[in-house]
Amino acid sequence: MDDKTKLLKSIPGVERLRAREPFLWLNPELRPAANALQELELGLADIEDADARLRRFAPALAKLFPDTRARGGVIESELYSIQGMRPLIAGRYGIEARGTLLLKADHALPVAGSVKARGGIYEVLCLAEKLALEHGIIRINEPYTGLLSKKARQLFERYTVSVGSTGNLGLSIGVTAAAFGFKAAVHMSAEARLWKRRLLASRGVTIVMYEGDYSSAVKAGREAAQGDPFAYFVDDENSRLLFLGYSVAALRLREQLAAMRIAVDGTHPLLVYIPCGVGGAPGGIGFGLKTVFGDAAHCFLCEPVEAPCVMLGMLAGFDKDLSICDIGLTLRTQADGLAVSKASPFAGKMIRHLVSGCITVNDDDLFRFVHLLDRGTGMRIEPSAAAGFMGMVTLYSSAEGESYRRAHRLDDTGGGDLIWTTGGSLVPSREWEGYRARGEELCRS
Numbered sequence: 001m002d003d004k005t006k007l008l009k010s011i012p013g014v015e016r017l018r019a020r021e022p023f024l025w026l027n028p029e030l031r032p033a034a035n036a037l038q039e040l041e042l043g044l045a046d047i048e049d050a051d052a053r054l055r056r057f058a059p060a061l062a063k064l065f066p067d068t069r070a071r072g073g074v075i076e077s078e079l080y081s082i083q084g085m086r087p088l089i090a091g092r093y094g095i096e097a098r099g100t101l102l103l104k105a106d107h108a109l110p111v112a113g114s115v116k117a118r119g120g121i122y123e124v125l126c127l128a129e130k131l132a133l134e135h136g137i138i139r140i141n142e143p144y145t146g147l148l149s150k151k152a153r154q155l156f157e158r159y160t161v162s163v164g165s166t167g168n169l170g171l172s173i174g175v176t177a178a179a180f181g182f183k184a185a186v187h188m189s190a191e192a193r194l195w196k197r198r199l200l201a202s203r204g205v206t207i208v209m210y211e212g213d214y215s216s217a218v219k220a221g222r223e224a225a226q227g228d229p230f231a232y233f234v235d236d237e238n239s240r241l242l243f244l245g246y247s248v249a250a251l252r253l254r255e256q257l258a259a260m261r262i263a264v265d266g267t268h269p270l271l272v273y274i275p276c277g278v279g280g281a282p283g284g285i286g287f288g289l290k291t292v293f294g295d296a297a298h299c300f301l302c303e304p305v306e307a308p309c310v311m312l313g314m315l316a317g318f319d320k321d322l323s324i325c326d327i328g329l330t331l332r333t334q335a336d337g338l339a340v341s342k343a344s345p346f347a348g349k350m351i352r353h354l355v356s357g358c359i360t361v362n363d364d365d366l367f368r369f370v371h372l373l374d375r376g377t378g379m380r381i382e383p384s385a386a387a388g389f390m391g392m393v394t395l396y397s398s399a400e401g402e403s404y405r406r407a408h409r410l411d412d413t414g415g416g417d418l419i420w421t422t423g424g425s426l427v428p429s430r431e432w433e434g435y436r437a438r439g440e441e442l443c444r445s
């Protein structure tokens with residue numbers, strides 16, 4: 001028996017993962033937010049700095065991307081109350097949650113139509129800003145109009161921005177990089193949908209396809225960029241910048257909650273359910289939420305039963321370089337945005353003591369929620385983005401969920417649930433209708 005096999009045999013939760021059983025794992029290493037945050041290398045000042053950078057870029061983004069103009073170039077999504085979904089969910093899953101039910105609509109973020117519009121775009125902007133400052137094209141305290149000048153384009157087109165992606169990150173990075181004039185290359189794994197490849201190709205982005213899984217596409221992309229001073233690789237498995245881009249969501253959410261007069265505090269806890277791939281997006285958002293709301297925010301990461309790489313990292317340690325293939329899982333999930341075999345060790349280190357738990361979900365339930373959400377609200381999400389709904393159902397229908405709610409006295413308070421929907425608005429109608437019809441069919445069984 002090799003070391004990995006031995007290690008995996010000794011960890012109880014791994015057996016449940018191996019069995020592809022949907023379940024909630026509660027994090028025994030959850031700590032009070034103030035205590036956990038204090039030890040991290042990033043903090044509120046970094047989140048605010050990222051927010052300020054995004055705002056400096058807003059006028060340029062408004063020019064490049066018409067769908068950001070309504071908010072003056074700030075990339076943000078709506079926060080909705082979806083109380084009407086409660087009876088639909090109760091009807092199907094029999095859970096009796098009563099509090100406020102909110103939906104954070106990152107499935108409709110401008111530019112990229114997914115949560116990747118937060119992290120991916122932010123990292124490209126950091127590169128553009130750094131190069132333009134170095135070459136005297138912009139100055140930090142003056143409007144960034146020079147970014148769209150001919151001189152800037154001539155500078156940017158000497159660089160190639162590349163990334164490994166199952167689809168959505170590639171869309172976000174590829175579209176943004178190409179809009180500023182960078183050359184862009186996206187290394188894609190087998191899960192990548194054809195329409196995403198076509199859309200990227202139409203923006204002049206180079207696409208490299210791989211037979212292997214996401215992790216091998218990232219590795220190949222990373223190696224291709226190595227040693228080339230004009231190559232910039234966005235490393236989804238390690239990037240601090242992606243993480244910070246995602247974390248800004250928490251500042252924006254705080255404003256939106258205040259505008260809706262929804263309190264989040266000791267007597268009004270907010271349970272947040274976020275779909276999870278490598279852990280960067282939900283980790284960054286979760287880190288932001290804990291920084292802004294402290295212990296009043298409870299974060300749950302939701303993964304497909306076939307791709308629970310972050311839960312595996314939480315169970316066995318993120319430093320072990322484990323893949324879900326090491327425990328016999330296959331990555332065969334229709335949730336292409338979450339079809340990831342290895343977690344980000346950086347995200348893992350950041351969220352270790354901040355997330356309340358991880359939840360695995362079945363594909364069938366993802367399709368069901370694509371349908372139910374359409375029925376209840378008319379919103380169009382992709383299967384990956386439905387994982388949060390099932391996360392909430394699990395919290396209210398499992399023994400582990402009950403024990404968490406009891407330990408944190410959640411049922412005695414006036415709190416709420418927030419489902420983070422992470423992608424879908426760019427999915428072509430026919431493709432989306434296929435998801436929905438399948439979900440409707442499954443709801444009958």
Ligand SMILES: *Cc1c(COP(=O)(O)O)cnc(C)c1O
Binds near residue numbers: 168337384
């Ligand atoms: C990428 C993605 C996620 C998760 O983000 P990670 O950083 O990979 O954890 C969730 N939902 C959708 C739709 C995505 O594309």
